[in-house]
Amino acid sequence: MAKNKPKEAAPHEPESSLKQVIAHAKEYGFVYPSSEIYDGLQAVYDYGPYGVELKNNLKQFWWQAMTRLNDNIVGLDAAIFMQPQTWKASGHVDSFNDPMIDNKDSNKRYRADTLIEDKAAQLEAEGEIENAQLLLKRMNELLEAEDLAGVRDLIIEYDIVCPESGTTNWTEVRQFNLMFSTQVGSVAEDSSKIYLRPETAQGIFVNFLNVQKTARKKVPFGIAQIGKAFRNEIVARQFIFRMREFEQMEMQFFIRPGTQAEWFDRWKQVRMRWHETLGIPTEKFRIHEHEKLAHYADAAIDIEYQFPFGFKEVEGIHSRTDFDLTEHQKLSKKKQQYYDPDVSESYVPYVIETSIGADRLFLMTLCEAYTEDTGVDAKGNEKKRVYLKIHPALAPVKAAVLPLVKKDGLPEKAKEIYESLKLDMKVVYEESAAIGKRYTRQDLIGTPYCIAVDHQTLEDDTVTIRERDSTEQERIPVSELRSTLLERVSLQNVLRTLV
């Protein structure tokens, strides 16, 4: 963000437009469109060398904040494939298998079967009972045969109009299957349909008792998980904000029924503090309270960040009640209860969920970091300077070791320093091109520190450290380099502020 040039931030021109961030992400090895040589695949992206480092750091920060700062939260890594009954219990199978149709004039979307049923009811009211029954019969046959084109023809044939626009200008009928499916089993007849999980939460719920027993946890306790989830989004856009394959970081916190309101508030605060720790200004966050709640929730909020395309959800906190465990208990006929020695009774725990999109968090970090500034070039002229203001603990590369020139024994000394650091943090060594160009390269990928090895280094064993944002340098002894850097780039120091 060009914070020192606010006048350029017109309301319609976000300070860092999404386009710039996307271009930067691709050009400097953060995010590429998937299978780009074949024109890509809509809403699927790959993380490049710096992207994967940044994303791993974000995941580490979340994971450690969850599992290390809270001694009652343990981890889990459940499989992507799950027994299909899981999705029956969770409600995913039933709520997302509808034939939908859009009216092109009103841009309204309807369930095709509902439209036809309404028409049948209308016919019946008009006394055409036989016709109405025929209509329903034909619809059911078509739906059974999965003949969606036939369903549309039926709508046209019966002159069913959009209640909004009154026209029959309909799109095709499409089956909205939120979940991706595939086959298990080698022979088609024997194979069964299974789904790629549309959320990671169910892996936690079905393992609730396993984890509770083996980790010997008492309610209240939590299970944290990071993993891929898949949703066949109809419209997937805005770069990595909404992807068909994405990564969730979820924590399900199991509590005694009746205590959900206080735990909900508690986790809301904890999660907000976590976000603010990384230095993003508070005013760029907004809490969105849900009015329309999902089938499983009794309270829900989104933590929204001001992306270049508006305030959008980064993390959701939901009070899921005992919905999931109860449903699993019903369908599996296995008790999902916990005996609480404190109150001497068994119950199905309530759940508070915190669910954050790793990819959205990544995008938020990148949007926030992208900075255009003015600097001074080698000739003393003003020039545009672009750099990524990423928190040092998250930066893909922590430091670059750079010999001032490629001679006089400086490369040898610099390599020696590089070797002494590389086990402690991600560092790079670079000797090609002028020092200024090498600084700029590091700025562009957000490296917080550049260590220059110059002739003085050979004399008194000191180096200069250049700080990315200010471009200022300080000279310190090589012997203090490792500890100085670690203090500034380590995740532990950020976590410490959260304790």
Place this chain on the structure above:
RNA sequence: GCGGGAGUAGCUCAAUUGGUAGAGCGACAGCCUUCCAAGCUGUAGGUUGCGGGUUCGAGACCCGUCUCCCGCUCCA
């Protein structure tokens, strides 16, 4: 899904009415250099997104398609 816009080297862009696909930057190699994309020399990099069509000839014109961006719509 609807509407609008875009696609030429890694990036930014050029290419007369339809007539030999180019430049700058970047990358890489070498030289030179004591600190913010410096200089010199050289090298690599393109079926002009893809597929058809019109034409003697298409980067340009026509059709289709893919991808991306913006707005609407959708998002248990």
